[in-house]
Amino acid sequence: MYEEFYGFSERPFQLTPDPAFYFESVTHKKALSYLGYGLNQGEGFIVITGEVGSGKSTLVAHLKQKLDDKRMTVGEVVTSALDGEEMIHVAARSFGLDVEGGDKAAALASIELFLHEEARHGRRSLLIVDEAQNLSIGALEELRMLSNFQLGSHPLLQTLLLGQPEFKQLLAHSDELEQLRQRVIAAHHLEPMQPGEIEPYVMHRLHHVGWNGNPEMASGIWVKLHKATGGIPRKVNQVMTRLLLLGAVEEQAVLEPDMLDAVVEEMAGDAAPEVPVAAKRRPDRDLPAADAIARARDEDRPAPPAPATEPDTTREKGLLDHQIEAIEAAFAERDKHLASLRREVEKMGENRATGDMSEEVDQRLAAIEARLDEQERSLRHVLTMMIDYFEAQGSRAAA
Known part of the structure; x- marks a missing residue:
């Protein structure tokens, strides 16, 4: 429109990578330099990482245009979560090899034969693996094993790994990837444009x-x-x-x-609100890829909410009863103190009857008695209100 x-x-501004629109920013120029150096070495691994949308795929599409297809054979893999055996079959198919069935040894033999044939015809082989952060440790180890194929002293396969920042972290810190890490001859992280x-x-x-x-x-x-x-x-x-x-x-x-x-x-406004996402489980490296992916997704899927049940009115009513009993016990303890105080007042009253108390003490005693009566009425009123409240709460919960 x-x-x-x-x-x-x-x-x-289409989102599909198109080498015709390639723009050489500072970071992309550096990446091309590292790629050129790595390809000239003709061995090992080249690693390019960057955020989603940073231009990795467009960079590779531009690179492929610059390669001489008479001297370089390129296979491409855009990975989902693959285990080691699946990785071998996908790599074989990326070079156009027919590897029907699940025989890993046969697939490896086909790849080795193909690489030897390419080398004898003067062509080098490059395997480009995109979305490398999705690969399991097992799949990455299989790629490393593929780099062992040689003709005499000349390596037969070079691999370009493209991934998001988490792949850079995995490669840098995983003890299991030490041997692969030693075979990385060039690496660059694509930064945002300035x-x-x-x-x-x-x-x-x-x-x-x-x-x-x-x-x-x-x-x-x-x-x-x-x-x-x-x-x-x-x-x-x-x-x-x-x-x-x-x-x-x-x-x-x-x-x-x-x-x-x-x-x-x-x-x-169009963007969905961000919610915390639990770390994704890695598919089991010992299972076929389809089964492993399905299992990992099932394990990551949140459990369904528990079915609604009727409220446990028995437990709630019991709780209210205990609360009321506790309040009554507290007031009963208060009543004991009041009764003791009243007995003291009565004793003082007896002394008043015998004429042993002054008029001032007599007035104070009368005031204390009035306050005791008032306090008792007030406490009883509060107790009644609280009992009525808790009983009403229990009835609403049961309803």
Whole structure:
């Protein structure tokens, strides 16, 4: 829609990786340098990591365009959670090998034979594994074993691993991956674009689709765009797509900062609220991939809520009874003290009758008696109210 309104040849901010739109930011230029160095070594592992949407897939698509397919054979694997045996079969199929059945030894033999044939014809072999953070330790160990294939003293297979930041952490700290870690000859982590790279990135994509100045970009949007997206290319694409769509709907020839604010606010409203997510279980490396994935998902799925049951009125009523009894016991103890005090007052009254007490003491004694009577009435009233309250609560709970 918006591409027609603004006269673009195609959508400039599509989310699908397209090497035609490759933009060489500072971090992507560094990544290409590491890739070039690693490929020249012709062995071991090259590791590229980055946040979701940082441009790993676009970088690899651009790299593949630069490779000479007469001298390099490339197999690609986009992984789900795979165990070691499944990894071998998927790697074999990525090179076009027919490995029907579940015979791991046969699959390994097919891969080795294929790599030898490629080397004899003067071609090197590169296996690209995307989403490497999904692989189990067992699958990564199988990839390491594949790197052992040699023709004489020349390695037959090189592997490029692409993954999210958690794969970088796993590779750096897992004791089980020490041998693989020693075979990494080049690694780079893709950083977000810098604030000054946002405008060149956007204009690079717009020029690629025939932008001729319509729409005009207000200068104030670039800082806001970087703040809203964190410099992640895919997020920039998402926001720019919505911004261009808003501009087309409102028939605007200039995209203003307030329009960008509206888009960002709308997208924030579209996003689901974040909730804590429990760490995902790794599929069992000893099970077939499909079974292991199913089991892991079942274990991660929250348990269904317990069926509603009738309230335990017996237990609740018993609790109220105990509360009332405790209150009554407390007041009974108070009554003992009051009775003792009253006996003392009565004794003083006897002394008054014999004429042994002064008039002032007599007045004080009368006041004490009045206060005792008042306190007793007040305590009894409070006790009655509290008993009525708790009994009413028990009746409501039972209802």
